[in-house]
Amino acid sequence: MPSVLGAVCVLSVLYCLVEAFITTILARQYEPGFGYRWGIENMFFCSFYRVATLGSGAGVAAIIYLNEHGVDYSKGFGMYMLQYAFHKISIAIYSAIFFFVSWSYMCAHFGGYTWLLLAGYVITMMITLGLILFCCSEKFHRLMFFLLGLLNKQGKLDALEKQLHSQCAEMEEASRYLLRKKKMVAAVITLNIVKLCFWYGMPYLLFAGKGNISLVETMAITALSVMLAAVIPTPAGIGSTEFVFTGLFAGIVGTNVAGSASLLYRFATFVFPFLIGAVVVIARVVRKRRADRDL
Numbered sequence: 001m002p003s004v005l006g007a008v009c010v011l012s013v014l015y016c017l018v019e020a021f022i023t024t025i026l027a028r029q030y031e032p033g034f035g036y037r038w039g040i041e042n043m044f045f046c047s048f049y050r051v052a053t054l055g056s057g058a059g060v061a062a063i064i065y066l067n068e069h070g071v072d073y074s075k076g077f078g079m080y081m082l083q084y085a086f087h088k089i090s091i092a093i094y095s096a097i098f099f100f101v102s103w104s105y106m107c108a109h110f111g112g113y114t115w116l117l118l119a120g121y122v123i124t125m126m127i128t129l130g131l132i133l134f135c136c137s138e139k140f141h142r143l144m145f146f147l148l149g150l151l152n153k154q155g156k157l158d159a160l161e162k163q164l165h166s167q168c169a170e171m172e173e174a175s176r177y178l179l180r181k182k183k184m185v186a187a188v189i190t191l192n193i194v195k196l197c198f199w200y201g202m203p204y205l206l207f208a209g210k211g212n213i214s215l216v217e218t219m220a221i222t223a224l225s226v227m228l229a230a231v232i233p234t235p236a237g238i239g240s241t242e243f244v245f246t247g248l249f250a251g252i253v254g255t256n257v258a259g260s261a262s263l264l265y266r267f268a269t270f271v272f273p274f275l276i277g278a279v280v281v282i283a284r285v286v287r288k289r290r291a292d293r294d295l
Helices: 002-027 036-052 058-068 073-101 103-136 138-151 158-179 182-200 202-207 215-229 240-253 255-294
Strands: none
Touching: 002 036, 002 073, 002 182, 002 202, 002 255, 036 058, 036 255, 058 073, 073 103, 073 158, 073 182, 073 215, 103 158, 103 215, 103 240, 138 158, 158 182, 182 202, 182 215, 202 215, 202 240, 202 255, 215 240, 240 255
């Protein structure tokens, strides 16, 4: 068991390193001097705040970190939203690929989940479309400002509205700049699919030969569980992922094994990066205190 836990933690780190490389590629479109080391630190910095705030603070942490390293707030915000959109698109593509590769096996075991799977795709596409519109659609922003205007009839929010106009205009321009780089977008989506292999392959190691299931079938079911968990709205996917993961694998490896694997999977993909992130956060605090003393 220690060797298996160590192996899945290594896969978790590999996932994080690919994610950091994706961040570095995107950040360099705005700040050519953005280093891969910063991308790694940003990844674990966000992982810490993802757990500490149950998902809500990861984006804020990313934008703050990017700004500290040369990517201003409006560009960083648009970049983070698009990076998340690319991530969601990659999940849908990955799930479709592995479902069709394991078509006979998946239909035999999970044919009854077809409508839930379609619901997961629809929700994923809606989230992705919403993120892209929010980043670069002038019409979407006009609608947003129209609604804000209804709340600002007395003019108390004029300063905020003016600031938002300026920031949204900058974000539109920065986001469109990224989306025009089609080869870069294709490369980022490909890297996202590669990084998912590290996470979705973990259950195969956790089952340790229990159940008649191959690596490809394991990846297909894990991808399906992630898509179905998206239908259940919970903070950072906590609870829903474990519930769906256990439910899908229980009929193949047994409820006890599936339940234990879901907890270890959550540890490797959620808690372990958080622990590394805690070290990164502490190191940042120590560096800042030393810098303040040197002033």
